[in-house]
Amino acid sequence: xxxxxxxxxxxxxxxxxxxxxxxxxxxxxxxxxxxxxxxxxxxxxxxxxxxxxxxxxxxxxxxxxxxxxxxxxxxxxxxxxxxxxxxxxxxxxxxxxxxxxxxxxxxxxxxxxxxxxxxxxxxxxxxxxxxxxxxxxxxxxxxxxxxxxxxxxxxxxxxxxxxxxxxxxxxxxxxxxxxxxxxxxxxxxxxxxxxxxxxxxxxxxx
Numbered sequence: 663x664x665x666x667x668x669x670x671x672x673x674x675x676x677x678x679x680x681x682x683x684x685x686x687x688x689x690x691x692x693x694x695x696x697x698x699x700x701x702x703x704x705x706x707x708x709x710x711x712x713x714x715x716x717x718x719x720x721x722x723x724x725x726x727x728x729x730x731x732x733x734x735x736x737x738x739x740x741x742x743x744x745x746x747x748x749x750x751x752x753x754x755x756x757x758x759x760x761x762x763x764x765x766x767x768x769x770x771x772x773x774x775x776x777x778x779x780x781x782x783x784x785x786x787x788x789x790x791x792x793x794x795x796x797x798x799x800x801x802x803x804x805x806x807x808x809x810x811x812x813x814x815x816x817x818x819x820x821x822x823x824x825x826x827x828x829x830x831x832x833x834x835x836x837x838x839x840x841x842x843x844x845x846x847x848x849x850x851x852x853x854x855x856x857x858x859x860x861x862x863x864x865x866x867x868x
Contacts, residue, residue: 665840667822672833683712688812688835691868700724704780704866705773706810706835711735715764721757725774728753729782729862731814733767750784750860770812772864779804780866787818787853787861804867809838816859821852830861842867 670689677686687697688706695702700721708731728737729752737753738744740760745753747767755761757773774780785793811820813830820828820836828836838851853861 665838665844667826667828668837668839669828670835670837672831675833675835680709681713682716683710685709689810689837691808691866702773703775703868704778704808705771706812706864707771707773708812709769709771711763711765711767711769714766715762718757718761718763720760721773723776724757725778726755726757727772727774727780727782727864729770729784731768731770731862733765735763735765735767735769738762738764750862752782754781770814770862770864772866774866778866778868780864783863784814785853785861785863787816787855787859788857789855791853793851793853793863804842806868807840807842807844808864808866808868809840810864810866811836811838812862812864814860814862816855816857818853818855818859818861821854 675686675688677684686708688708690697690702690705697705730747730749732749734746734748736744736746739755742759747753772780772782811830812835813832815832817831820830830836
């Protein structure tokens with residue numbers, strides 16, 4: 663069973679300012695790609711929105727998933743839909759749409775380029791809990807899958823195959839890279855926490 667694991671600690675992530683607050687890049691693929699050049703296949707980030715109203719950067723040909731971690735935010739997609747998001751609720755939309763946000767919040771972002779699919783889910787961990795397969799399975803033409811586990815609050819011990827344990831603290835990100843034939847649930851992946859913790863799981867197929 664072939665897979666690789668990469669831990670990206672909170673203090674290893676890069677944070678930059680934008681007109682409405684700050685954004686932290688958690689992971690980008692390929693690693694030598696750049697957000698500003700728009701040459702990535704996928705990107706994970708977390709942003710603090712510190713102003714009441716802002717307009718999203720236009721990202722044509724990028725599909726976006728956003729989940730709120732703290733606060734609340736209303737998204738207005740011109741000509742499409744609008745939605746009010748509270749903690750651990752999410753929305754999915756084209757980066758090419760004209761999108762405005764209302765409200766101050768901290769969010770988690772998954773950006774997908776052409777040929778990529780993915781999604782988000784919140785995992786509420788307390789005590790022992792197992793991680794099952796992603797809700798949506800990849801298409802037949804997909805080869806690679808990355809499962810990302812972001813510790814939004816608290817701390818957990820994440821185990822893979824029982825003999826590999828990783829300590830995730832708030833702000834840490836763990837990436838599990840595998841081929842489609844390697845099913846995550848077959849690896850015996852689980853969480854253990856002393857108190858309540860929230861993990862945001864992102865799955866990306868490409």
